[in-house]
Amino acid sequence: MGDTSQAQDTVVAIVGGGLGGVCTAVGLSRAGYTIHVFEKAASFAELGAGLSIGPNSMRALELLGLGSIFEAIAKISELNPLWFRVLDGRDGTHVTDLPSNVNIHFSSLVKKVENMQTANGAYARLAIERREHGQNPSRSEPDFFVASVVVGCDGIKSVVRESLGEQCGGRVRYTGTYMYRGLINMDDAVAAIGERARISTQRMGFDRQMSAIPIDGGKTLSVTAYVSDRSRDPDLREWGPTSWIVPGSTEEMLASFEDFGEDAKTLLKLVKKADKWALHELVPPERWTVGRVTLLGDAAHAGQPFNGQGVGQAFEDAYVLAELLALPECTPANVERFLLAYEDIRKDRSRVQQVTSREGGEIFQYCGPMGRDRAAIARVLRDRFDWLWMYDLTMDVELAKAKLKLAGVIV
Numbered sequence: 001m002g003d004t005s006q007a008q009d010t011v012v013a014i015v016g017g018g019l020g021g022v023c024t025a026v027g028l029s030r031a032g033y034t035i036h037v038f039e040k041a042a043s044f045a046e047l048g049a050g051l052s053i054g055p056n057s058m059r060a061l062e063l064l065g066l067g068s069i070f071e072a073i074a075k076i077s078e079l080n081p082l083w084f085r086v087l088d089g090r091d092g093t094h095v096t097d098l099p100s101n102v103n104i105h106f107s108s109l110v111k112k113v114e115n116m117q118t119a120n121g122a123y124a125r126l127a128i129e130r131r132e133h134g135q136n137p138s139r140s141e142p143d144f145f146v147a148s149v150v151v152g153c154d155g156i157k158s159v160v161r162e163s164l165g166e167q168c169g170g171r172v173r174y175t176g177t178y179m180y181r182g183l184i185n186m187d188d189a190v191a192a193i194g195e196r197a198r199i200s201t202q203r204m205g206f207d208r209q210m211s212a213i214p215i216d217g218g219k220t221l222s223v224t225a226y227v228s229d230r231s232r233d234p235d236l237r238e239w240g241p242t243s244w245i246v247p248g249s250t251e252e253m254l255a256s257f258e259d260f261g262e263d264a265k266t267l268l269k270l271v272k273k274a275d276k277w278a279l280h281e282l283v284p285p286e287r288w289t290v291g292r293v294t295l296l297g298d299a300a301h302a303g304q305p306f307n308g309q310g311v312g313q314a315f316e317d318a319y320v321l322a323e324l325l326a327l328p329e330c331t332p333a334n335v336e337r338f339l340l341a342y343e344d345i346r347k348d349r350s351r352v353q354q355v356t357s358r359e360g361g362e363i364f365q366y367c368g369p370m371g372r373d374r375a376a377i378a379r380v381l382r383d384r385f386d387w388l389w390m391y392d393l394t395m396d397v398e399l400a401k402a403k404l405k406l407a408g409v410i411v
Ligand SMILES: Cc1cc2nc3c(=O)[nH]c(=O)nc-3n(C[C@H](O)[C@H](O)[C@H](O)COP(=O)(O)OP(=O)(O)OC[C@H]3O[C@@H](n4cnc5c(N)ncnc54)[C@H](O)[C@@H]3O)c2cc1C
Pocket: 015, 016, 017, 018, 019, 020, 021, 038, 039, 040, 041, 047, 050, 051, 052, 053, 122, 123, 124, 125, 153, 154, 155, 156, 158, 159, 179, 224, 296, 297, 298, 299, 305, 308, 309, 310, 311, 312, 313, 314
């Protein structure tokens, strides 16, 4: 908004203070908006997670103005020499190396972000009542919050998306894959398999996959072991238990990876608590925006993790949304047009990302078109991520602006 006082008077409620929500808060507060973040966790530190992010994600952070102050939201580790060394799970054959990514650890340092309130530990209990701009809300409960714009950054199980009902669509479905996840002390890993434990690896197997990624400045090895069942149509795959995380056992996990090589099995034995995490994805919603409520990050396009892009896409969304809402023509009365422009420009890329990420899992689990042909897999992986990593995000903004201009919304 060009008029700073108008922007300051415009309250944006951000539901969910994950990385997507925090970056959106940064972007919109820089555009002058008054921001309220509702985060159900008691503190941002609880949200800590080791993630790797690609060059496009770094670029989006820079564009958001967080380039030189990454420490404002996350601990950034040194650049990994490799994103992954890709190996055959059974015999350890080297298939290919995928180039560098950066590991981040979202941390309590988020408090340093300007205008950022601390997480309040309160659930946003969503009973959204949408009123036209200028109409007074009919409800007056003490905890009823009035905002001009709501951005749902509340992840795959988004209550904001749910509140949009049939107009929005979007269905969460089980992918047929569950994961065992664990953290291993790097010293223990090195004692067990030697210095090669320090290399970030992706081990491939039929319907199985295991990644081992050094995080926390190389002090910890994050291990994820995927087990998939693709025997049913994607829409018929069911995760039986009500909870997405259920207890598992080391024996059961090892049995699933019995045909993997010694290094892999030795690392798996070091995983202390072998819980199973069901991997779900979001069937793309018809709409992200209804009135002055929109979705961002996993709430809009949660996919499978095999492109390492979930957070990067949320950063990109946050930048584009903030740039469009910062345009001088954007006012509380017409902000919906700008939210729709954001949705329109971001939808295709995030959908293609979801599809190619699912296909990435198929490739890593020998179920892609190349099957077990490791030379063909190496060839495909070499430039498979270029379209994601080498993206000019500023073009999204320019294109959205051009469309708004054509529609006569901006001059
Ligand atoms: C195994 C695995 C590995 C992954 N690896 C990578 C990777 O290497 N790189 C990468 O980029 N991505 C990766 N991802 C994906 C990434 O974790 C997500 O895409 C990303 O965290 C989405 O961020 P978000 O802010 O949109 O949502 P979330 O991180 O889910 O944040 C949502 C926030 O909303 C809060 N919340 C929810 N409901 C409410 C409510 N009612 N009221 C208040 N607060 C609420 C939650 O507490 C949470 O803090 C991986 C995912 C998985 C499962």
